[in-house]
Amino acid sequence: MADDDEKTPSGVSRREFLKISGIAAAVPLVAPQVVEAAGEKVPVYGPGKVAMSFTINGKKHSAQLEPRVTLLDALRDTFDLTGAKRVCDRAECGACTVLLNNKPVYACTVLAIEAQHQPITTIESLSEGGRLHPIQAAFVEHDAQQCGFCTPGFVMACKAFLDEHPHPTAEQIRYHLNGNLCRCGTYKGIREVIAQMSGTKGA
Amino acid sequence: MAEYKWPAPAERKLIGQRIARVDGPVKVSGRAKYSYDYNPKGLLFGKVLRCPYAHARITSIDTSAAEKMPGVKAVQVVQKPGTEILWQGDDVVAVAAVDEPTAEDAIRAIQVKYEVLPHNVSDSEPPPGAGDGPPGPMSEDDLDDALSNQVPEAQVISRLQKDGVTFQVTDDMTKELKGYGVPDAVINALKAAPYHPEAANQQRPPYQKTAAQTLGDPDKGFAAAEVVSEGIYGAPVITHCCLETHGSAAEWPSPDHLFVHCSTQGVSGLPDQYAQALKISGGNVRAHQDHVGGGFGSKFSPDRWGIATAQLSKSAGGKPVKYMLERDSELMTAGARPSAFARVKVGAKRDGTVVAWQSDSWGTGGPAGAGSPPIPYVFEIPNQRKQHTAVRTNQGPARAWRAPNHPQAAVITMGALDDLAHKLNMDPLEFFTKNLDIAGPRAPIYREEFPIAAELMGWKEKWHPRGDKTAGPIKRGVGLSMHTWGGRGHASNCLLTIHPDGSVDIKMGSQDLGTGTRTAILIVAADSLGIPMNAVTLNIGDTLYPPDGGSGGSTTIGGVSSSTRRAALMALDQLFAKVAPALSAQPADLEAKDGMVRVKSDPSKALSWKQACSKLGAMPVSVTGKNPGPGNLINSGVGGVQMADVSVDTETGIVKVNKMVAVQDCGLIINVKLAESQCYGALIMGISYALFEEKVLDPVTGRMLNPNMEFYRLAGLRDIPELVVHMMTDPLNDNRGVIGLGEPPVISPGAAISNAVANAIGVRVPFLPLTPDRVLAVLEQQQKAGA
Numbered sequence: 001m002a003d004d005d006e007k008t009p010s011g012v013s014r015r016e017f018l019k020i021s022g023i024a025a026a027v028p029l030v031a032p033q034v035v036e037a038a039g040e041k042v043p044v045y046g047p048g049k050v051a052m053s054f055t056i057n058g059k060k061h062s063a064q065l066e067p068r069v070t071l072l073d074a075l076r077d078t079f080d081l082t083g084a085k086r087v088c089d090r091a092e093c094g095a096c097t098v099l100l101n102n103k104p105v106y107a108c109t110v111l112a113i114e115a116q117h118q119p120i121t122t123i124e125s126l127s128e129g130g131r132l133h134p135i136q137a138a139f140v141e142h143d144a145q146q147c148g149f150c151t152p153g154f155v156m157a158c159k160a161f162l163d164e165h166p167h168p169t170a171e172q173i174r175y176h177l178n179g180n181l182c183r184c185g186t187y188k189g190i191r192e193v194i195a196q197m198s199g200t201k202g203a
Numbered sequence: 204m205a206e207y208k209w210p211a212p213a214e215r216k217l218i219g220q221r222i223a224r225v226d227g228p229v230k231v232s233g234r235a236k237y238s239y240d241y242n243p244k245g246l247l248f249g250k251v252l253r254c255p256y257a258h259a260r261i262t263s264i265d266t267s268a269a270e271k272m273p274g275v276k277a278v279q280v281v282q283k284p285g286t287e288i289l290w291q292g293d294d295v296v297a298v299a300a301v302d303e304p305t306a307e308d309a310i311r312a313i314q315v316k317y318e319v320l321p322h323n324v325s326d327s328e329p330p331p332g333a334g335d336g337p338p339g340p341m342s343e344d345d346l347d348d349a350l351s352n353q354v355p356e357a358q359v360i361s362r363l364q365k366d367g368v369t370f371q372v373t374d375d376m377t378k379e380l381k382g383y384g385v386p387d388a389v390i391n392a393l394k395a396a397p398y399h400p401e402a403a404n405q406q407r408p409p410y411q412k413t414a415a416q417t418l419g420d421p422d423k424g425f426a427a428a429e430v431v432s433e434g435i436y437g438a439p440v441i442t443h444c445c446l447e448t449h450g451s452a453a454e455w456p457s458p459d460h461l462f463v464h465c466s467t468q469g470v471s472g473l474p475d476q477y478a479q480a481l482k483i484s485g486g487n488v489r490a491h492q493d494h495v496g497g498g499f500g501s502k503f504s505p506d507r508w509g510i511a512t513a514q515l516s517k518s519a520g521g522k523p524v525k526y527m528l529e530r531d532s533e534l535m536t537a538g539a540r541p542s543a544f545a546r547v548k549v550g551a552k553r554d555g556t557v558v559a560w561q562s563d564s565w566g567t568g569g570p571a572g573a574g575s576p577p578i579p580y581v582f583e584i585p586n587q588r589k590q591h592t593a594v595r596t597n598q599g600p601a602r603a604w605r606a607p608n609h610p611q612a613a614v615i616t617m618g619a620l621d622d623l624a625h626k627l628n629m630d631p632l633e634f635f636t637k638n639l640d641i642a643g644p645r646a647p648i649y650r651e652e653f654p655i656a657a658e659l660m661g662w663k664e665k666w667h668p669r670g671d672k673t674a675g676p677i678k679r680g681v682g683l684s685m686h687t688w689g690g691r692g693h694a695s696n697c698l699l700t701i702h703p704d705g706s707v708d709i710k711m712g713s714q715d716l717g718t719g720t721r722t723a724i725l726i727v728a729a730d731s732l733g734i735p736m737n738a739v740t741l742n743i744g745d746t747l748y749p750p751d752g753g754s755g756g757s758t759t760i761g762g763v764s765s766s767t768r769r770a771a772l773m774a775l776d777q778l779f780a781k782v783a784p785a786l787s788a789q790p791a792d793l794e795a796k797d798g799m800v801r802v803k804s805d806p807s808k809a810l811s812w813k814q815a816c817s818k819l820g821a822m823p824v825s826v827t828g829k830n831p832g833p834g835n836l837i838n839s840g841v842g843g844v845q846m847a848d849v850s851v852d853t854e855t856g857i858v859k860v861n862k863m864v865a866v867q868d869c870g871l872i873i874n875v876k877l878a879e880s881q882c883y884g885a886l887i888m889g890i891s892y893a894l895f896e897e898k899v900l901d902p903v904t905g906r907m908l909n910p911n912m913e914f915y916r917l918a919g920l921r922d923i924p925e926l927v928v929h930m931m932t933d934p935l936n937d938n939r940g941v942i943g944l945g946e947p948p949v950i951s952p953g954a955a956i957s958n959a960v961a962n963a964i965g966v967r968v969p970f971l972p973l974t975p976d977r978v979l980a981v982l983e984q985q986q987k988a989g990a
Binding site: 066068069073076077080081082083084085086087088089090092093095122123124126127132136139140141143145146147148149150151152155173174175177178179180181182183184185186187188189190191 | 227235303495499716911917
């Protein structure tokens with residue numbers, strides 16, 4: 001068909017693109033095809049599996065993953081780091097919160113391929129050696145958990161928040177910790193955790 | 204022989220204290236494993252193709268393309284062509300593949316054709332005369348619905364006798380129902396019910412009116428009433444929105460043995476459900492669960508998708524297959540609380556004594572309609588006339604939602620009574636207190652609780668007659684509600700072993716929903732044996748352990764605490780018999796305290812726990828404590844009152860809760876810290892359903908418009924005000940024994956907040972959730988009426 005030969009903005013015709021896809025699917029680990037986009041050379045990955053490497057909790061990990069795989073699914077399914085939970089899968093609830101470059105992110109909406117070459121910190125690193133981080137100990141003390149499914153994400157969100165705001169105002173607490181949702185209703189305990197850790201009165 | 208009772212208050216070292224949950228550290232560190240986290244080598248990923256229509260018939264299914272895809276290991280048709288689908292998102296075909304992306308691709312490659320049928324997803328008020336016809340024979344869905352919505356036994360039996368059933372009643376079916384605790388009288392009526400197979404495929408009318416119920420003489424009652432208030436009240440269908448979605452991992456270690464990791468509220472109840480669906484022996488099914496990410500009444504069954512997961516695994520040669528619902532599937536199919544609405548007329552004497560009630564209620568529980576909510580709630584009003592219309596819709600099947608039917612009943616009843624108090628020019632606190640004589644068996648506890656709640660809320664300072672008269676757009680008000688629940692402990696078996704080396708272990712088929720079940724079992728065991736909690740190893744959550752009841756209806760704490768107490772006392776009896784000679788005493792003279800076994804009258808004659816256990820020789824002591832069992836360790840029936848303080852922005856319609864107070868009794872409290880957590884959590888969940896939650900369906904397409912967590916809104920930290928919880932822990936309550944607490948405190952928040960909003964703005968917002976559009980609509984009506 002004629003439109004098969006239409007050039008896309010990247011300069012690759014659909015027919016060429018399909019050829020590339022076919023090659024990628026059959027031989028997953030070839031070097032990325034390089035195309036020119038907006039005058040720059042851009043590597044194209046996938047749609048088959050691509051070799052990726054990560055620095056998770058200070059350790060190097062590598063895997064072959066499709067570019068569409070999220071950081072959350074890579075952590076959980078490939079590296080068996082199941083502390084971050086899949087709950088909403090679209091950046092609405094915060095149960096998958098991990099730190100990327102020390103900033104909290106919703107791992108369900110970060111592609112694994114884009115999380116390479118940056119330090120990734122998950123809940124599992126906070127209590128390495130079995131010793132709870134003070135924030136985690138405060139979660140236990142104030143019973144800021146029930147079923148516990150939102151808890152790892154909340155702990156990471158609280159840690160990132162307190163790192164950034166060691167002495168938060170009530171309004172800052174309400175604003176910054178509203179991106180994590182809990183169904184059992186543990187917010188009162190979580191506010192007490194923040195109050196204890198920051199020496200403030202809380203929200 | 205031991206006397207089966209709780210230790211006297213002075214003897215309790217752990218029971219009744221504030222103890223942190225024992226699985227706290229594993230949860231905060233992300234090491235707690237949920238079914239969703241089960242990740243064995245070679246795991247296959249399941250996906251389910253779901254029907255996009257609210258009502259349709261499957262005409263053809265073509266899975267050939269999916270079956271040929273590389274990486275696809277099994278394809279399972281869940282519902283065959285010809286099947287009528289009654290709600291959007293129902294399961295049609297399941298696949299298992301080497302990874303999730305491949306499974307998703309396979310789902311897209313399946314071709315299903317449907318005949319789209321007319322749907323109804325609206326539960327608005329039935330037109331006059333709707334549902335007056337005969338109900339016709341009961342389908343399996345009707346029966347399920349009646350049983351899970353606690354329709355009175357006599358009503359179910361009479362319906363079965365009169366109208367019969369559309370399905371063949373099998374022994375397997377009656378056995379299963381018996382297993383769920385369905386009374387024999389209902390099962391006998393079911394067995395004898397006339398069979399009408401011809402009715403199974405008949406289109407049934409969307410409305411079904413139940414027989415009118417009367418009590419006393421409602422006409423005389425209203426004639427005697429000096430003040431009558433009329434209004435409309437209700438709560439919509441909401442979802443459970445468990446954070447861990449429903450689902451399981453299944454594998455077949457051998458061709459006739461199934462092993463499942465299933466997210467569930469009832470581990471011990473799973474094997475028979477799988478066995479019946481898969482035609483294998485219940486003894487060949489093992490279920491395991493360490494932790495569950497929320498259930499709230501919606502997780503007792505393997506569900507269609509769970510059975511399909513087991514079938515996929517079987518087709519894939521027994522390899523483990525995991526399928527957990529996606530968030531949208533969860534909200535569309537895995538749990539809906541029935542709606543309940545009512546037009547209410549209620550009358551009182553000038554002094555405030557309530558004398559008459561009349562209600563026309565309706566609501567939907569999905570394809571099978573819904574039972575009537577227990578209205579009027581708590582108050583046994585002497586003269587009543589009630590009529591309920593069940594609305595059959597395609598909005599998805601109902602499931603029990605924390606305190607089934609009670610929150611809806613509270614919204615309707617407490618709203619109507621609060622409006623009546625307003626019409627009487629009475630402070631609701633005075634009005635409700637005045638009517639406590641008809642508040643049922645827990646009346647004395649409400650009488651104690653109201654003044655405590657009023658004090659904690661500052662009710663006297665905050666309450667004003669309806670309509671905050673202060674200047675400005677923000678209006679403030681207070682409201683109250685009250686509730687009751689049963690909460691008697693379920694059947695439980697605690698296998699407790701004391702080993703000769705002094706170690707103690709417990710095995711129970713129970714589960715910890717996050718309510719603190721593990722912690723409670725360890726508190727009771729340790730306090731009974733006089734050893735520290737960490738000296739007892741607890742194993743729960745597996746069908747390898749003795750069966751325990753499902754965790755629903757606030758029945759777990761009574762079940763596990765009493766079976767554990769009995770097991771510990773029985774084990775001590777046997778231990779004392781072996782130890783007594785060494786202490787030159789009689790077994791009955793011994794006690795286990797502070798890590799010692801010693802003579803009661805002379806504590807210096809003692810052996811350490813370890814030394815005492817060494818007297819067992821080679822054989823451990825192993826006993827099973829049961830509930831029910833000897834001694835009065837548990838009870839049923841609690842009462843609670845709650846008060847809310849709210850601000851309403853009359854320009855934006857936004858309702859903000861400023862403070863909530865909950866005063867609650869629940870008999871003897873095993874762990875005050877976690878009991879309070881239940882109440883705080885319930886208040887937060889209550890604020891969430893009062894202000895935000897509604898399963899919104901599009902009448903045109905029949906589809907759910909908010910199957911995600913952005914538009915199916917849960918309360919966040921920002922929405923939660925100051926919360927005050929007061930547990931009634933006086934000796935009188937202690938003496939009643941242990942009673943469940945999970946359900947009761949979630950019942951009142953909707954009603955209390957609704958009443959507070961009415962107090963603030965001077966007019967009733969009839970239905971939950973109290974969203975800005977609803978608030979602004981009544982304010983506009985009020986303005987027009989005033990103009």
